[in-house]
Amino acid sequence: MNGRVAITGSLSKHIRQLYWLGPPDRSGVASKSHPPHMSSKGCHPTGSCTKPGPEIQSITRRHLTSGGLSTRRKLFEAHHIQDERLQQRLSCKFTEILTMGDHESSKLDHENHLLLDQPLLQLPVELLRKNLRSARFEVEKDGSFVKEILKKTATDSVNGRISQQDVLKTLDSMIARMRGVKRKLTTFSEEENRLHRHEEARVKHLTELYGMYSVDDVKYEGWSRTRLDRLLTDYLLRQGYVKSAHELAKERGIELLVDVDTFEQMNRIRQCLLNGSIQEALAWCTAGDTKKELRKMDSNLEFMLRYQQYIELVRDRAQTKPDEALAHARKYLFPYKETYPKEVLHACGLLSMLPEHAARVEVYRELYAPARWQMLADLFTKTHASLLSLPSIPLLHIALSSGLSALKTPACHSIHPNSAAAPSHHTSLSLATSVCPICSTELNELAHNVPHALHSKSHVEPDLLLLPNGRAYGKARLEEYAKKAALPENQVKDLRTGEVYSVDLLKKVYIS
């Protein structure tokens, strides 16, 4: 536990160096021109950077619109340039530019800041909906049962088919049943109150940000630290370190801002699947009206769990009754032969294939393989996340990926020795290298696979002009074509439609 917290502490230090997640250490003016030294002895956050999806790219793109970052980008690009004069100029202007960059980027863009925080508010709402649906399910189930019994007892008693004593007995059982419903509803109500408390705390946390207008605000540092702690807790929960996450949330007082209980339950079921037990996941699938919700989502989780049950029955055929596997298949698999024809076909074939002979046939070898448990655990995690509208990857990954992407320059991973993380003896270079977080020992490896957010090479024609018909062409091409068509000097011709327009009607196009 201590080791894990130590790692997260160290990791958080490195992450804070990324401007995206919060301002660098502002312990004084000196730290602005000499950002905190990144210890090479620190932990090496490892992990493969998967190719980011459109979500990350959009975040990166939006973030790049801030002026401060573009100033930093110029600076980071410059530190890889070979020209010595430029390096000297860079060295002289260094503090000035950084201060300028800080000034430009200090304005707080609330909307961009909260891009990652959608699940923070959404999860309690989803859980409230789920809670309400489950409560309604219980009321309807027991309500209709009691109504049926009452109707039957009343009819029987009027017709004299039932003794007075039996009527009393039935009434007692109905009361007991309704007491059960009341007990269940109390639990649902407590859960609802808990979720409301969560939602309230989260709204308050996000509203605090709207009271700040600059990252230089003293309160902002505390706020961004809380957000980082939230991201770290989310990461720990998703990686299965529930106890560490719990401790971290407790220590930082952010229990209402994180979803320990939800992930704890998810991790418990996931672990059961990894240990070869299906019951817990099946119970989750069929509890309340989750089954209905899963069907709406076209989820194959329940089918795959039943399929695995069948495989286990066939595998242990010495222990199970001969008809058991077949009965299971008839009940749970055959009704889905239209939806999952391949799986049902393989299930039939599996009966004739003993585990010891399956090695020869790939399909059956895979069905008997222990790797299926991992597949089921992953499928469960994925289904659980989509049922609760949770992002499938930790928010920390999204934040890190977009932060790394925004700061990465093409030279950061070049083979040029000066761009390596090793400290250089040239003062200007070592200063620049120590500033570039991507060139630091800790983050260099992590940033290896993220794309560059800056594309210096344009694929669009320069000087785009918009014609009144909505088409856009490069100025040079329009002029050339007008010349070829022997048009007067103040006229241009659409390259495709041949329409002729006056130059005054053209508008310049800016791509942002």
Ligand SMILES: [Zn+2]
């Ligand atoms: Zn660099």
